[in-house]
Amino acid sequence: MxxxxxxxxxxxxxxxxxxxxxxxxxxxxxxxxxxxxxxxxxxxxxxxxxxxxxxxxxxxxxxxxxxxxxxxxxxxxxxxxxxxxxxxxxxxxxxxxxxxxxxxxxxxxxxxxxxxxxxxxxxxxxxxxxxxxxxxxxxxxxxxxxxxxxxxxxxxxxxxxxxxxxxxxxxxxxxxxxxxxxxxxxxxxxxxxxxxxxxxxxxxxxxxxxxxxxxxxxxxxxxxxxxxxxxxxxxxxxxxxxxxxxxxxxxGRDYGGLIEEYMTEGAEYILIASGTVASTAKYVAGKLRADGRKVGIIRIRYFRPFPAEDIVRATKDAAHIGVIDRSVSFGSGGTVFNEIRAALYGRSDIPVTGFVAGIGGRDVREEDIEEMINLMAAGKEGTVFINTRGDQ
Amino acid sequence: MPTSIPEQELMEPGHTACQGCGATLAMRYVLKALGKKTVVSVPASCWAVIPGAMPNRTLDIPMVYTPFAATGASISGLREALDIRGDSDYNVVGFAGDGGTADIGLQSLSGAMERGHNVFYIMYDNEGYMNTGVQRSGSTPYGAETTTTPVGLDRNFKKQQKKVVADIMMAQGVPYVATATIAYPEDLIRKVQNAKKVNGPKFIQILAPCPTGWYYPPEKTIGVSRMAVQSRMFPLYEYSSGTFRLTRPSKPVTVREYVQSQKRFSHMDEDEIRTLQEEVDRRWESLLEKETH
Missing domain, CATH: 3.40.50.970 (Thiamin diphosphate (ThDP)-binding fold, Pyr/PP domains)
Known part of the structure; x- marks a missing residue:
């Protein structure tokens, strides 16, 4: 820098x-x-x-x-x-x-x-x-x-x-x-x-x-x-x-554009996140890459205007996309997840999974990110709440 | 020929108000008192519609349209920004109806007055949500029938007394507070000009009769406005630098005569008129007491 x-x-x-x-x-x-x-x-x-x-x-x-x-x-x-x-x-x-x-x-x-x-x-x-x-x-x-x-x-x-x-x-x-x-x-x-x-x-x-x-x-x-x-x-x-x-x-500081891509090149699994959750995701991606797992991260900087073109381009070679949402539309799904699916509609057949995580300040830990990748690898689709407690 | 009212017109013909609208006269007189270097902020109200659809306008001054609850805060922002610009000679005026003042805008008004910005807040009081179709507001007087206080099998006319915002403003310690009405334009204009001498927040409540919502013939607006003062339904006063001055009506009339001039009160029986008269008398006594303190 x-x-x-x-x-x-x-x-x-x-x-x-x-x-x-x-x-x-x-x-x-x-x-x-x-x-x-x-x-x-x-x-x-x-x-x-x-x-x-x-x-x-x-x-x-x-x-x-x-x-x-x-x-x-x-x-x-x-x-x-x-x-x-x-x-x-x-x-x-x-x-x-x-x-x-x-x-x-x-x-x-x-x-x-x-x-x-x-x-x-x-x-x-x-x-x-x-x-x-x-x-x-x-x-x-x-x-x-x-x-x-x-x-x-x-x-x-x-x-x-x-x-x-x-x-x-x-x-x-x-x-x-x-x-x-x-x-x-x-x-x-x-x-x-x-x-x-x-x-x-x-x-x-x-x-x-x-x-x-x-x-x-x-x-x-x-x-x-x-x-x-x-x-x-x-x-x-x-x-x-x-x-x-x-x-x-x-x-002297370059923030790229509407999104930031991290290790997306050749990535099989791409996780999309925003805010500090993306920092954790990037750290986990680095670790998983070292283990030979092809994981990449897209950090959404600008949500409005929605970076649809950038996301379509950056995900086109992925096998599975995951979206981490720190908000949810009740009865529908994660807010960003829904917009990503709309952006990809008709332009991509890549499956997309929505991960609702970190609601109300619940910590989004390394193992949570790993679980998301594992769920994607297992072909899980739809909306999944991550790190919720069964007894509450 | 010299006139007692400034000749300058800042309100053009062609507005879209109802015939006999009291609110148009209120604006016209306020602007005559203040002159061209004035900016007005208007929330949802009759006055958001009176100038007509864009790009039409009827006032020769800048007019900022705001949502319902925003008048007090918007004049705060306008005042400070104009001062930052070096344009301290602008009069900054919030011009809101009674719903926008007594109800949804009360918090924003109270905040602006408490902070002490050098602004005018004019409440034009037509005693209900007249632009919206004559619904009850906190400023609607006891006895009035409105579209949300209808008289049907149950006589659901407004059972509560009028919330008088000017009294609240005095209690809050606003340095200049006055009431006025359009039947007495010299008094109204003099009060706005007196207010201008105060460097700080000023609040003036102007009774603006509404033929559409009070159900009287449009040509009677001035007469109804005058009777409101004569019957003490709407006492005129001025409170400045801690001094309170109450205007004694020269030709008093009874509350009965006043309510008989408008159809909104036509359902009232003798007991109800007496209840209203008693409240009017009680308030008058308390205002007289204020004068002696």
């Missing part, structure tokens, strides 16, 4: 994300505290108090209001940020649609946490997977460094004139949010070179009065506006690749 113009520090994922917000020169922050997001907003409040960032921080009374406040500040032309988790993200749901429909390039961090009841504060992707249809770009990181870098890239991608969609950047609860690792913090000048100043094509202006979000009849532009969101989402795939490349040129 090249580290140009940066200083290295040991920090948690949440601290790294806060550094990313500072480096992105965000002007307005509004948030409501929820475990395990809290240390992001605490750190930002501290940065504001110490004048390390020239942003205003508004402590609202709910997540719905947090998203409503950043919605309004972006319409007024100020780069804005918020962060949440779990129930808080669900409480924002209405505003998520509103922000995307208004085409505001807000960036938000989501620390992935389970949804109750029962109460559970641990890692699980049900919160953000429940928002997949809101029109937000979604990306899942597997390291603190990636969480910080993705946030900075997020503003570039979201604010691209061909995209203009909000950007949701995920990190796993506690595994990233509260675990310290080495992070290279780039110099401000480098980030400034990569990320231009915020400028929308519109903003609140009494000399050019406009209605922002007035109603549309069935014959009005409503359907066309939604179609444009779809097209912009597809277009964002290329923007993501371009911006990721530029990031690597200026800041």
């Amino acid at each position: 090249r580290e140009i113009g940066s200083k290295t520090s040991i920090m948690t994922g949440n601290e790294a994300v806060a550094e990313g917000v500072r480096l992105s020169k965000v002007g307005f922050i509004s948030a409501y505290p929820i475990t395990p997001q809290t240390t992001i907003v605490e750190k930002l409040a501290e940065m504001v108090a110490n004048r390390e960032i020239s942003a205003r921080y508004v402590e609202v009374e709910s997540e719905h209001s947090a998203m409503a406040a950043v919605f309004a500040s972006e319409i007024a032309g100020v780069r804005s940020y918020t962060a949440t988790s779990s129930q808080g993200l669900l409480y924002m749901h209405e505003m998520l649609h509103w922000v995307a429909g208004q085409r505001l390039p807000i960036v938000m961090s989501v620390v992935n946490r389970a949804i109750g009841p029962p109460w559970n504060i641990w890692s699980d992707q049900s919160d953000s997977m429940n928002q997949k249809d809101t029109g937000w770009i979604q990306v899942y990181s597997e390291s603190n460094q990636e969480a910080m870098d993705t946030l900075i890239m997020g503003y570039r991608i979201a604010e691209d004139s061909g995209v203009m969609l909000p950007f949701m950047s995920m990190e796993d609860a506690f595994i990233l949010s509260h675990t310290s690792e080495q992070v290279a913090i780039p110099d401000q000048e480098l980030v400034d070179e990569f990320l231009p100043e915020f400028r929308l094509g519109f903003k609140v202006d009494s000399d050019r009065p406009m209605g922002y979000g007035s109603y549309s009849t069935p014959d009005g532009p409503f359907m066309e506006l939604k179609k444009d969101m779809m097209e912009s989402m597809w277009k964002s795939a290329n923007v993501i690749k371009k911006v990721t490349r530029e990031f690597s040129e200026i800041l």
